[in-house]
Amino acid sequence: MSLSFQDGIRSFLVSHRDPGLYLFFPDGGFLDLSHRVVAAEADRLEHDPAALPDDRRAAAEFRPCPVCPARETAAMCHALPAILPFLDALDRYGSFDPVTAVYLELDETQGALLHVSATTLQRALQFVAMQSVLNYCEVGRLYRPYFSGVIPFTSAAMMAERIYANVMLEKNGDHAAIESVIAEMRAKLAVTMNCQIKRVRLVAQNDGFLNAFVNLHLTLEMLGPEHRDQVRADLARRGV
Known part of the structure; x- marks a missing residue:
């Protein structure tokens, strides 16, 4: 590591x-x-009527997903305010435009950890797409622990490995329990991801967010029955 980089x-x-x-x-x-x-931006958009026009707020596509526990009471999907405020700032960039992504996480034992990557915009935006579902979506929150340690701008295969490893550790290697959790998580998150893809397609000029959600959907596909043997084999090679 060079001094200038340090x-x-x-x-x-x-x-x-x-x-x-x-x-x-x-x-x-x-x-x-x-x-x-x-x-802060999500809170502003959700509670400030001036932040989002009424006709857009009431759009059918913005309604909660069919699997959402709040679908009968919420006026709008709670995950949307976490991405809508940033669309304008990204309009001038393309999905495959280069960007340097710096991901800062705080670890209780190691302090500040930085992950730096020269990547594409769509890969970097996986972070916001993932956080919108895991932190704001009522369904996504249920599965947030399984995404612990996932570096958000890595490949779908690497994210799938980490998710599977987290489930495996929680279930103490119980194959039946692991398969049950993975199957349920894939089914429910696939619904929320598809809904988000439709919503983003409706409002975004830039395809970065759209492709970010598509990439996350691909991560779920990598956890499908036809791919899980490969995920397990890759984890075994890593000594997990």
């Missing part, structure tokens, strides 16, 4: 202490997608 990391940690994702674009653009900012 200095850059130190400078970043001085000015950015909130866990979450930060995007640096080649044209000098910067987008703060930390947990704090996403939560």
